[in-house]
Amino acid sequence: MSRVAVKRRILRVKDAVPTRRIDSLAAEEPLEIRLDGTPLTVTMRTPGDDFDLAAGFLVSEGAVGSAADIETIRYCAGATVDGGNTYNVLDVRLAPGVPAPAPRNFYTTSSCGVCGKASLEAVRTVARWSAADDPVELAQSTVATLPDRLRAAQRVFDRTGGLHAAGLFTADGEPLCVREDVGRHNAVDKLLGWALRGGRLPLRGAVLMVSGRASFELVQKAVMGGIPVLAAVSAPSSLAVELAAEQGLTLIGFLRGTSMNVYTGERRLNVTPGAGNGSAGAPPPR
Template identity: 65%
Template sequence: MGRVTARRRITRVDLDGATRTRPDTLAAEEPLEIRVGPAGGPRPPLAVTMRTPGNDLDLAIGFLVTEGVIASPDDVVTAQLCAGDNEPNTYNVVDVALAPGVEPPTTDPSRNFYTTSSCGVCGKASIDAVRVRSRHDLGADPVTVDATTLVTLPDTLRAAQKAFDATGGLHAAGLFTAAGDLVCVREDVGRHNAVDKVVGWAARNGRLPATGHVLMVSGRASFELVQKATLAGIPVLAAVSAPSTLAVDLAAESGLTLVGFLRDRAFNIYAGDKRVITPPR
């Protein structure tokens, strides 16, 4: 099975010091193929994503949730990590057998599911293809979050990023309670993969929809991350960096509270400001 980190020799150039060759720790990046189909039937490849090995079952289940293929772990009979067809075996394949009555996804060349570690929707044909409708009414979630709690989340998430400490090259996603308690953290070279790993963990532990929770991400808030939060029933998404216009539009449309530039005890609210309790002016 792949490792989260790997060692490589590099040349360190320091214009104020010596140039030397030394080993360095890098974030691992390998392809993961997700095969999906009915139990007892053919399960063709649905997606290939470039990811950091580890928590691969969470990644596969989370991907299927956030693509609208499944709604709960009850929609899956088995999900297992397989050796694949390569030699030596890399265990870079997850095989998912769907429960009876669950419609298998259609593999349409115009909606290519190949994704890189930097973009979760690059292979899809149009915005209409990626605007998957959520089964959850986020606007009905009554949760509120205190501003003094929100500003603690980045430091809590950063403290839990063990692989980032070694590599400096991984994104993180964390699922928090409204009181600021961290319940799950995942790291990956891909922002969307880190979120899918968190959503998959929640699905496999019977915690979907994740009502009353906050999803905190270490980078920017893009359209696909907002979509993944809505598909998982998460009412609040917070990011340390900026959102995009489509992210803000989808958050407002879906009833999701979107917070950006959450750092240094300040933040911007781009949608759903009524959920955030701020100090009196």
């Protein structure tokens, strides 16, 4: 199997003193996802939880909505010249009667995710579930603990310092699942695939916590998984806020310590007076 971290010899310079050392790098390799034998997409990802990644990608694309929609997921043999397996090609077989999505091959980078899609409207996939009618309520004090809880679960980040993380939490802040990847969108797809294969969709009452910023695509993925709340440690984009408002999603950004900005869906957040919280719309902490 492919490795999640790779060792490399480097030159480290500190206080003008050079030293030789071994450094751990987050692994990044291409994964080709095939659908019923036909190439569908190639994404740059950190190896690991590849079946969840493929299943979650299909959830994000609106192709599947339950574990029963997928018949099998398997690595393709003969991926190398000598007939070996690189574990970088997956084939997903849909269950009989499940329609395949419209043909669309595109390349997905580890940093962007939506690169190569024909248009913005192609990303606005019709969701199977509504986040707007999810009545979940969250205590501001609980939300404030999520970044530290996510960070504590990042095992590979501790070795490499080069991975993003995404985690699913209950409304009480208990972790359900955490995944790491060089791409935030891949980490979220791995979560959606985990939920799909475990019969947990839609993820009502759940909170999606992500490292870094909240992009349009991450909001879209949350909506496709029936997740009512998305929180990020950094800023959302304008399109992310627009889509969250349209879909009834609670979107929280700049979540750092007890400070946070609530951009949409503030009805779900129970703010305790005197808790030192940042108010919605306040200047973000820098």
